[in-house]
Amino acid sequence: AQRVTQPEKLLSVFKGAPVELKCNYSYSGSPELFWYVQYSRQRLQLLLRHISRESIKGFTADLNKGETSFHLKKPFAQEEDSAMYYCALTGTASKLTFGTGTRLQVTL
Amino acid sequence: DAGVIQSPRHEVTEMGQEVTLRCKPISGHNSLFWYRQTMMRGLELLIYFNNNVPIDDSGMPEDRFSAKMPNASFSTLKIQPSEPRDSAVYFCASSLEGIQYFGAGTRLSVL
Secondary structure, three states: OOEEEOOOOEEEEEOOOOEEEOOEEEOOOOOEEEEEEEOOOOOOEEEEEOOOOOOEOOEEEOOEOOOOEOOEEEOOOOHHHOEEEEEEEEOOOOOEEEOOOEEEEEEO | OOOOEEEOOEEEEOOOOOEEEEEEOOOOOOEEEEEEEEOOOEEEEEEEEEOOEEEEOOOOOOOOEEEEEEEOOEEEEEEOOOOHHHOEEEEEEEEEOOEEEEOOOEEEEEO
16 A cells, blocks of 8 residues: 655745655555645646656755655745645556645745 | 646535536546545545546545546546535546646535
8 A cells, every 4th residue: 555644734934944844655666756736726736756856946855765755855945835735656556645735834 | 738627616516416527638648537635634536547447446435426538538527416525626637657737626515
């Protein structure tokens, strides 16, 4: 079975502060991990995937197989980063399993 | 490309009525997914199709829910009869090469 855990429902940080959104997963094989983001009044969209090893909008995420984690990080939070963030996993099948999401709130 | 198109955007209905949600995936995508989003349970996969064939419907909550994909460009999710606890946002997504693209969702309110 595949499972994704996002322990924080809400993360509130000040503008300019570092951000880390936690994600842990459970999967017996080699998973592919994603972060999706949903800005206010917009549709859910892909932020980044671990195989790309990219930095998108200043965000990065490293897959740590030993700790089964895929935390999302950004060194300096911006107001426009306020959104709902979902960590997701896919295994051998096409289906994505999502975590319950973390709402990031960036305040001045 | 307009992306994944869902209709209606909002639906308000009374308990016991039939509700049909519609989805047009992105052309060329061979997988389609239906999700339900609630505050309590987050995003839940209801069912997904590969090449118009249902692959996994284990997330469909009850027999009241059914989904079809008669062709590569159209899918429906039907709830009959609807109940207040079905109130949620229903998302459709299509995928290509492992990346899912979501529609804007249908916000369903069952009174």
